[in-house]
Amino acid sequence: MSDVGFDDLFKYVDQQVVELTIFYKLLKELYGNEETVGRMNTVAPGGFHIIQRSLQRDIIVRIYTVTDKPSTGGNNKKNNASIMQLFAILAEEMEDRRQELDARKKEVEGVVRRIRTYRNKKIAHHDLDMAQGKAKYDPPLVGDLERAMVVLWKSMNDIRRLRGDDTTCAYEHTSIGRSAGGIDLALRDSCRMENLYKLARKGKINPDQAIELLTRRFDDDDEQILASMT
Numbered sequence: 001m002s003d004v005g006f007d008d009l010f011k012y013v014d015q016q017v018v019e020l021t022i023f024y025k026l027l028k029e030l031y032g033n034e035e036t037v038g039r040m041n042t043v044a045p046g047g048f049h050i051i052q053r054s055l056q057r058d059i060i061v062r063i064y065t066v067t068d069k070p071s072t073g074g075n076n077k078k079n080n081a082s083i084m085q086l087f088a089i090l091a092e093e094m095e096d097r098r099q100e101l102d103a104r105k106k107e108v109e110g111v112v113r114r115i116r117t118y119r120n121k122k123i124a125h126h127d128l129d130m131a132q133g134k135a136k137y138d139p140p141l142v143g144d145l146e147r148a149m150v151v152l153w154k155s156m157n158d159i160r161r162l163r164g165d166d167t168t169c170a171y172e173h174t175s176i177g178r179s180a181g182g183i184d185l186a187l188r189d190s191c192r193m194e195n196l197y198k199l200a201r202k203g204k205i206n207p208d209q210a211i212e213l214l215t216r217r218f219d220d221d222d223e224q225i226l227a228s229m230t
Helices: 006-031 034-043 045-066 083-093 095-123 142-162 180-202 207-215 220-229
Strands: none
Touching: 006 034, 006 045, 006 083, 006 142, 034 045, 045 095, 045 142, 083 095, 083 142, 095 142
C-alpha cells in the first residue's frame, strides 16, 4: 500500500460511494416511475433511452471501480482506492478480525460478480466469443444493482464500526439535488439525518429542533457540536 493514510483513503472511497449513490438514485427517480417515463417517451423516447443506457453503464463502471481488487496490473501492480483495499488494510491491522473481514469481502464479491463480468465482457472490452454468438452476457438487472448498492453502503458502515466510529451514514437518503461540487454536503446530509434520528430517539432534542438542524446549512462548528452530542 502507498503512504496515503487510512483515513484519507476511506474519505476518498466514501466520496466515490456517495457519488455512485447519487447516480443510482437519479436512475431510479427518472426511470423507476411510470409518470416520468411517460413524459420522457412523449418528448424524445430515443434520446432518453440513450441517457438511461449511459446512466446504467456509468453505474456499472463505478460499482466495478469501487469494488476493485487492492492492486491490479500484472507484473507492474498498482494499488487501487477501493473498498477491497480498505478491507485488506484492516485485515493486516486486525488479525483477530480477519475471519469477519474475509466474510465481508466475499459478500461484496458475490453480489457484484455479475456486474463486474458484464463490465469486462461488454463495456470495457468486446468479448470475441460474445461477438461470434458463442457466449452471452446479460446486463445486470435492477435487482442486481439494488443489492450491490445495499452491500456497498453496509460495507462502508461496517468499516466505520471496525475503526471505532459508531456514526452510521444513511447513504440511501443522500440528496441528489446538489451541484457537482456539493458531494461533501450530500454526504454530510446523509450522516446528519441518521445522527439527528438517534438524538431524537434518545430524547436529547425535540422534533422541531431536529427539523431546524436538518434544514439549515451547517458550518464546521455546527458539525463539531452535533458530533459531540452523539
